């Protein structure tokens with residue numbers, strides 16, 4: 089049986105713990121294990137979650153950041169939960185594990201650490217959910233780098249503190265979130281119960297995400313553009329690209345961008361395969377390429393989300409790049 093491992097990210101104070109505790113009190117949270125990562129020594133979030141965990145197994149990773157110093161501890165903790173060693177008593181098999189990351193964690197290194205051999209055959213399906221604070225916004229200047237990495241990595245962005253924002257502000261936040269991460273599903277539900285239920289429900293099937301990618305490639309446009317975040321579209325330079333060329337290009341892109349690469353998603357046709365190949369990264373952590381047999385007629389292309397780096401710089405990286413990148417439609421610059 090596969091187990092969903094949901095990385096819950098979002099900046100400090102953006103409402104992760106509150107969302108998680110609200111979820112754990114619901115009937116559909118049965119079969120959930122929780123891991124809480126806190127950087128400070130006090131373990132306040134852990135205590136709040138334990139209190140509200142409804143008897144579900146909860147484990148703490150305190151005193152360090154899960155994307156930097158606690159990576160092997162994270163793997164041990166996930167294994168312990170999967171083996172039924174988290175919390176007290178004998179447990180029914182888990183259906184999902186929710187990892188609340190510390191507000192300053194970057195998702196890429198966490199996903200990379202989950203590729204550990206100890207987790208290889210455990211049927212983990214990793215997904216990413218991010219909270220977006222409608223009271224203060226998500227991308228403030230002081231916290232920009234981590235917040236941008238978290239927002240761009242999310243497959244689902246859940247709006248929090250909607251009670252503190254008027255309808256116009258929520259509309260603006262929706263536009264900002266969609267502009268920074270056009271691949272994410274946005275949950276902007278004023279009704280708290282509905283929002284909590286949707287936050288951790290199974291993510292739309294892969295084909296829905298691929299439809300989003302396809303729509304973007306066919307109709308690129310961005311209404312709100314952040315001055316430091318670029319969403320680029322890529323199209324193949326030739327029709328006879330080979331896998332080694334694409335693999336080398338991805339290596340070059342990752343090395344050139346480093347932490348400035350926030351997200352990459354691509355459906356690419358190569359000469360020696362009848363089906364397009366799906367490629368994805370969160371930060372510079374790439375998942376294994378997948379043949380997409382159901383998408384034989386899909387166009388070839390990619391979406392890249394970067395910070396502090398434009399398409400021209402990436403195109404100039406190689407004399408003859410296999411993919412040509414261009415910025416999506418530009419609207420007025422956002423100053424948030």
Ligand SMILES: Nc1nc2c(ncn2[C@@H]2O[C@H](COP(=O)(O)OP(=O)(O)OP(=O)(O)O)[C@@H](O)[C@H]2O)c(=O)[nH]1
Pocket residue numbers: 098099100101102103104105106107133190191248249250251252
């Ligand atoms: N009004 C309002 N307040 C909220 C909401 N969600 C969270 N808060 C408050 O915002 C503050 C921070 O919420 P937390 O859930 O602790 O945020 P967090 O992201 O877990 O914070 P860190 O663990 O420090 O990163 C708390 O005082 C919450 O009560 C919301 O939907 N509406």
